[in-house]
Amino acid sequence: MSAVFSLTDWLLFALLAVPVLATLLPLVNRDHWIFRIFDFPRIQIAALSLLCVVLNVIWQRHDSWPFIALELVNLACFAYQLWEISAYTRLHKPEVLRYTGGDDGRTVSLLTSNVLTPNRRADLLLAAVAQRQPDVVLTLETDLWWETQLAPLEQEHGYVYTVKIPLDNLYGMHLYSRLPLRNAEVRHWVAEDIPSIAAELQLRSGEWIRIYCLHPMPPSPTEADTSTDRDAELLLVGREIAKNNHSVLVFGDLNDVAWSRTSRLFQQISGLLDPRKGRGLYSTFHAKYPLLRWPLDHIFHSSNFMMTDIQVLPGIGSDHFPVYGKFQFAPAAEAVQEKDAPDAEEVQEAKEKIAEAEPLKEVVREKYADKD
Known part of the structure; x- marks a missing residue:
């Protein structure tokens, strides 16, 4: 075989093998980043596969079964x-109904943004908040410098209910709300230095819903070797939501794409819906590389919410775009939007993933006093 093939043939053969390998690795049920990292760029892998087929047609000068086989693969x-990724295109039926009525006090809007700690364009984020006027703002990767820069949210824009966790490890988190918060807790599900926030939020109608703000660590060669902790955090939250049957919003940088097995399992265990399904990808990362983007920042909600609006906003100097969403609390919608319960195999898989991470026994590290 080597005596027949030229160097160009061998290079083409290697190129043809790349998207095949990238497609096969995520099918292996392992948590190491080498396998899980290829969950993210599915659009890019698809484009590379198609490019390889075209290049094979152009460059291949003889009929050889290895090249024909790789072309078909x-x-x-x-x-x-x-x-x-088809569920996140208009080829799929929307999972969440769109609300077109007026604001009856049950509407809640939110903006979530991973700011990138070294980024110094706080003015762009403040401008986005001023333009959209969300009820709730969540910032991720925020340290003390960012906390100081975002002080106008409290002083000038009426975000008087806050939970602040300034950190220098890229996992700081700040929650600002115009709507009352109660029973706010800082959670550490699987790692001492990775916080999250859980709280109750009062709508203008007087009804209370529950919110979870998350930013788990991703699997990558520079951060976590495996996706074990990330997966466990998502599934622990999902299990708590299912157990308590709350009206709930979950949002933040989940460091996972919407179409991964873990995200699907999280939705199945929690019963939460994804307003992007049937509407678009809403890719938020990487803001600086248009050809390398996928959706890392998410908003999930229980089946008694309808969607009014969801948008990826212009950049603020970060590697993530902010996401804005507006939702209507509509208990009647639950009858037509409710997801099927997870089957026994999914429940067992979630249990095993949680156990593998060895979650912390003392989850709540701090409780915030409710403001009158």
Whole structure:
């Protein structure tokens, strides 16, 4: 075989193998980042598969079964990758109904933004908040410098209910709300230095809902070697939501794409809905590389909410775009939007993933006093 093939043939063969390998690795049920990292760029892998087929047609000068086989496999990879993300296109029926009525006091809007700690364009984030006027603002990767810069949210814009966790480890978190908060807690599900926030939020109608603000650590060669802790945090939250049957919003940088097995399992265990399904990808990362983007920042909600609006906002100097969402609390919608309960296999898989992470026994580290 090597005597027949030229160097160009070998290079083409290697190129054809790349998207095949990138498609196969996530199918392996392992948590190491080498396997999980390819959950993210499914659009890019699909495009590479199609490009490889075209290059094979252009460059291949003889009929050789290895090249023909790889060409066919690449076509299959292309179709598979598109299928995996198809729920986040207009080919899929929307999972969440759109609300077109007026504000009856049950509307809640929120803006979530991973600011990138070294970023110094706080003015752009403040401008986005001023323009959108969300009820709730969540910032991620915020340290003491960012806390100082965001003080106008409290002083000038009426975000008087706050939970502040300034950190220098890229996992700081600040929650600002115009709507009353109660029973606010700083949670550490699986790691001492990775916080999250859980609280109750009062709508203008007087009704209370529950919110979870999350930012788990991603699997990558520079952060966590495996996705174990990230997966466990998401599934622990999902299990708590299912157990308590709350009206709930979950939002933040989940460091996972919406179409991954873990995100799907989280939705199935929690019963939460994704307003992006049937509407678009809403990619938020990487803001500086248009050809390398996927959705890392999410808003999930229980089936008794309808969606009024969801948008990816212009950049603020971070590697993430902010996300804005507006939702209507509508208990009657639950009858037509409710998800099927997880099956026994999904429950067992979630249990095993949680146990593997060895979650912390003392989850709540701090409780915030309610403001009158």
